[in-house]
Amino acid sequence: MVTRGPMNKFLAVMLGVVASNQAFAADNSGRSPVTWSGAYLGAELGHAWAEGNYFADFGDFTNSARRTLDGAFVGAYGGYNVDLGNSIIVGIEADAALHDTHDEGSAIQDQGIPSPAYIITDQSWSAAARVRGGYAFGRWLPFVAGGVAATRVKVSDAAERRHPLSSTDTYLGWTVGAGVDYALSEHVITRLEYRYTDFGGQALDIPGDRTFDLKSQDVRIGVAYKF
Numbered sequence: 001m002v003t004r005g006p007m008n009k010f011l012a013v014m015l016g017v018v019a020s021n022q023a024f025a026a027d028n029s030g031r032s033p034v035t036w037s038g039a040y041l042g043a044e045l046g047h048a049w050a051e052g053n054y055f056a057d058f059g060d061f062t063n064s065a066r067r068t069l070d071g072a073f074v075g076a077y078g079g080y081n082v083d084l085g086n087s088i089i090v091g092i093e094a095d096a097a098l099h100d101t102h103d104e105g106s107a108i109q110d111q112g113i114p115s116p117a118y119i120i121t122d123q124s125w126s127a128a129a130r131v132r133g134g135y136a137f138g139r140w141l142p143f144v145a146g147g148v149a150a151t152r153v154k155v156s157d158a159a160e161r162r163h164p165l166s167s168t169d170t171y172l173g174w175t176v177g178a179g180v181d182y183a184l185s186e187h188v189i190t191r192l193e194y195r196y197t198d199f200g201g202q203a204l205d206i207p208g209d210r211t212f213d214l215k216s217q218d219v220r221i222g223v224a225y226k227f
Contacts, residue, residue, distance in 0.1 A: 033138065034139050034183040035186065036081050036083050036089045036141060037083040038081060038226050039079070039226070040078060040079060040225060041077075041224060041225055043077075044221060044222030045072065045073075045220065046073050046075070046219060046220030047070075047218060048069070048072075048216050048217070048218035050068065050101070050123070050215065050217075051067075052103075052215075053065075054067060054119050054210070054212050056157075056209065056211075057209040057210075063107040065105065065107040067105070068103050069102075069153075069214070069216075073097040074097060075096055079132070083136075088136075089132075093145065094129045094130075096126070097126050099124060099126060100124075101123045102123075103120075106118055107119050115159075116159045118157065119156070120156040120164075120166075121153060123151060123153050124152045124153075124154070125151065127150050128150070128175050128197070129147050131145065134181075140180060140181070140182055141180065141181040141183075142179075143179055143180070144178045145178070146175065146177070147175060148174060149173050150199075151170070151171050152168070152169070152171075153212070153214060154167070155168075155204055155212045157206060157210075167202075167204035167210075169205070171199040171201075171202050173197060173198045176195070177195030178193070178194060179191055179193030179194065180192055187227075189224045189225075191220075191223070192219075192220075193222070194217070195218050196217050197215070198215050200213060
C-alpha cells in the first residue's frame with residue numbers, strides 16, 4: 001500500500017497557508033495586487049513514492065511481484081494562466097521530469113511459493129498535461145489540477161541471468177493534485193504541490209501473459225518566471 005505520509009504533510013502545509021491569509025493581507029494592504037495572468041516557465045524538484053505490480057499468468061501457475069520505484073526527480077514545467085475576475089484563476093500546464101529509480105527482487109508463485117523469476121524495474125521519465133483552477137489571495141494562489149500523465153518503465157525478468165527478458169514501455173494514465181503558488185515578485189513564483197498519479201497497466205512484450213501497473217504519489221517544489 002502506498003504511504004499516506006506525503007498527503008498528510010501537504011494538508012498540514014495547506015491548512016497553515018489558509019490560516020495565514022488574513023494576517024498576510026493585513027501586512028500587505030498597501031501593495032499592488034499581483035497579476036496572475038500570463039505565461040510562465042519553471043524548474044522543480046520532487047520525491048515520488050511509487051508502487052508497481054507485476055503479474056504473469058502461465059496457465060498452470062502464476063507469478064507476481066511488487067516493486068517500489070521511490071526516489072527523487074528533477075524536472076521543468078510551464079503553462080499559461082487567465083484571470084477570470086473575482087480572484088478566480090484558470091490555466092493549462094505541462095511538465096516533464098527525469099527519474100532514476102530502480103527496484104529488483106524475486107517473484108512469488110501461487111500460494112506464496114518462491115519463484116525463480118527475478119523481476120527488475122527501472123523508471124526513466126514522467127510527464128503530464130493538466131488544467132488548473134485556483135482562487136487568489138493577494139500573492140497566494142491555492143489551486144487544484146488534473147489531466148493526463150505518462151511515464152517510461154523497463155521491466156525485466158532475469159531468471160535467466162545470461163539472457164534476461166525485458167520490455168520497455170510508455171504507460172499512459174491520469175493525475176490529480178493540489179498545491180499553492182506564492183508570488184515573490186511580479187515575475188518570480190514559487191510552488192509547493194502534492195500529486196497522485198495512476199499510470200495504469202501495460203501488457204509486457206515478454207513471452208507469456210505478463211502485465212505491470214504503476215501508481216505514484218509525489219511532493220514537489222518549484223520556482224517559475226512569469227513573463
